[in-house]
Amino acid sequence: MAGLEGVEQPRQRGEAAVARWLPAVEDEQALRAIELFGNPTEREVRLPSRPESASAARRITHGVVLRQWALSPSTAESAVLLVSELVGNAVRHTGARVFGLRMLRRRGWIRIEVRDPSRGLPCLLPVHELDTSGRGLFLVDRLSDRWGVDLLPRGKTTWFEMRVADRQAP
Numbered sequence: 001m002a003g004l005e006g007v008e009q010p011r012q013r014g015e016a017a018v019a020r021w022l023p024a025v026e027d028e029q030a031l032r033a034i035e036l037f038g039n040p041t042e043r044e045v046r047l048p049s050r051p052e053s054a055s056a057a058r059r060i061t062h063g064v065v066l067r068q069w070a071l072s073p074s075t076a077e078s079a080v081l082l083v084s085e086l087v088g089n090a091v092r093h094t095g096a097r098v099f100g101l102r103m104l105r106r107r108g109w110i111r112i113e114v115r116d117p118s119r120g121l122p123c124l125l126p127v128h129e130l131d132t133s134g135r136g137l138f139l140v141d142r143l144s145d146r147w148g149v150d151l152l153p154r155g156k157t158t159w160f161e162m163r164v165a166d167r168q169a170p
């Protein structure tokens with residue numbers, strides 16, 4: 001390189017850097033999202049209806065399911081995926097300015113709700129191998145134990161429920 005003769009240059013590694021999931025970083029991001037938007041176990045959290053809000057909803061869900069409710073990492077992973085799908089549908093298909101996220105827990109179950117102002121019902125479409133979209137509700141149907149839509153006077157709540165193992169006291 002011109003002007004850098006005699007200066008040792010960093011060597012390129014033969015492998016790409018691998019991004020690692022760091023629990024402490026993920027926990028910190030979840031806590032920040034809950035502080036910023038609120039705790040969906042206490043009240044409905046309202047998020048702007050923009051694609052980037054899906055990451056906030058995922059972080060909040062991860063924090064609640066894994067840390068607050070102390071459920072398994074696989075339960076948290078499934079809940080995060082399904083929240084992402086419901087939020088994606090709310091952002092993509094409703095034309096709303098905001099959507100709501102609520103999380104409820106009762107013995108042996110969790111329920112996660114996404115509320116939006118549209119009364120248009122989501123459709124579970126058949127999925128084909130080469131489809132590049134339209135798999136969201138298919139995933140919700142496959143990974144949750146129950147799901148549905150409650151029509152409201154102004155909008156709807158799309159929800160899913162998952163059975164969970166309650167931790168036994170020592």
